[in-house]
Amino acid sequence: MNIVVCVKQVPDSTEVKINPETGHLIRAGVPSIINPYDHYALQAALELKAKHNFKVTLVSMGPPQAKSVVQMGMALGADEGILLSDMAFAGSDTWSTSYALAKAIKKIGKVDMILAGMQAIDGDTAQTGPGVAQQLGIPQITFCEQVEVDGRRVIARKQIDGGYEVLEARPPVLLTMIMTKDYTPRYPSFLAVSASLKKPFHVWSAADVGAEAHFLGLKGSPTQVSRIYPPPQREKAAMFSGSGQEGAGKILEIMRSEHFVE
């Protein structure tokens, strides 16, 4: 089987802060990382590769510096890397991004399974995976905890509200992965990184994948960001510290004053 893993480079949103005075985002010093959900999806793909000897190809869309996440993925064991990079993609929303990624996957050719993180931590939309599946006309299984392959059957355990489902599909199929300890991601060694530099890596433009300009960027994106602003500030918590006895007493007092207990 041939597996494609979609990966995105994102700012580490846990490190992004707001300047309380100006209300602007403080980005300085915020590292760019592989989207954590994609990191888990990659690990799932690599485990399938180890078990079944599948080929794993990475696809990312982003500015030239996004090469680093593709490189890291190859150092971890992916066989080939593709970066979609073109000014024509600037301002693409999830629809246009799905369109471009689907075009790239079509160009790759025979693909049996596509894995992606359930969402990226910068936008948190969870829309690009299903968008790619739709553009390719293939089925999707979203929010998967586990994936197995048995001959030509793809079996996935999917999270549902308050439980799980086990689902089956035939390839080609797209799966989006949540973060579970079964696929705890790894980081490559320095040696693995230098060895991966020999692996095939390509940068493709919009023209290379046959993506039409009017479906890309701001022009092709159905949604537009009209304004960004800091979230409303919450009031500071009323703080208290003390021993176990005192802490317990304080919680009881709070629950009484808020009428949760008599």
Next chain:
Amino acid sequence: MIEVSNKCIGCTKCVPVCPFAAINMISKKAVMNEACTLCGACVQVCPVQAITITREEASAKDFSGYKGVWVYVELTETGDKTHPKKIKPVTFELLGAARKLADELREEVCAVLLTDKDHNYAKDLGAYGADKVYMVEHDELFEYNTDIFSTVIVGLVNRHKPSSMLYGATIQGRDLAPRVASTLYVGLTADCTALAIKDGLLLQSRPAFGGNIMADILAPNSRPQMSTVRPNVMKMNEPVVGRTAVVVREGAKLDKSLRRVKVLERKIAHDAAGVKIETAGVIVSGGRGMKTKEKFKQLEELSKLLGGVVGASRAAVDLGFKDKTHQVGQSGTTVSPKLYLSFGISGAVQHIVGMKASDVIVAVNKDPNAPIFNVAKYGIVGDAHEIVPKLIEALKKR
């Protein structure tokens, strides 16, 4: 289009405020790279007004034929065919939001219901605000399936042309809505926390960057304008008993071959009393700081005394303290109980987005700088291992 005029003085003020790291200084002039989303953060800080964003003129397309605010009706998967499926509460919340939007637009609220068997659902849908129910009743709709449900929805949208459509940002809604939006080539905004009408358009507000920033989103050039909204975010209207919705029955040709993904097994966990975490009024939650599975078990006892359900952070689930069905947060369940009591949870962004809508948050953590205290109403700096047993003791004594 974003343009930097020669007024740019190379002051670099715009560089750090860009949420997407899309600005480089080249020859002492700001230059945007392909990461730019035209969000306008740089325009706001430029001291010399050198940056301008020009948007395409509103589409010449005529959208006057698109009318009605639609709500996708989500039913519970019971896993048991003898019990009628119930309408999920998020549907009623969306009907409340849709009602306000439709009244402002002077359009109808339409609920869209796909089911294998009608159980007089229109009665409740009407009471909560629907004027009309488009109902498709078909054997193949006995359980949710991406291909089948999206095919039916796309058909209905093409036939009746709504101006907007809302879905719950649930596991099901977040699977269905992007598939529909992709097919129709229309805008979809995820996890909206507020919806309003601005110049006749649906103005959708949503958090991004793990809640560190808010964005207002428009989809001016396509219809319907679609949004997903998380459960427990919109306020449900009081049901008006006797308010009725007109039922419009719609046919659908559904071939078995559409079902490309098959369900082999489904398991839905309940606590002993049958209470699910997403609807619990009290949640006692624990994280990595609970240290061991045995100590985590004390939270069960505490939760029982308070009539609540146990929640867990992702770290606690990964460490095996609690089953994944109890996980609160971005890759778990979004909750908004009246009381959220947390022990030993530092408050990673992924956890906070899943619980910050709770009415009263009481957090216990050893670290006075733990981010959980930023969303808590009450913060207790202390040792959960000492506090929990004492609290159990005190509650038993009452």
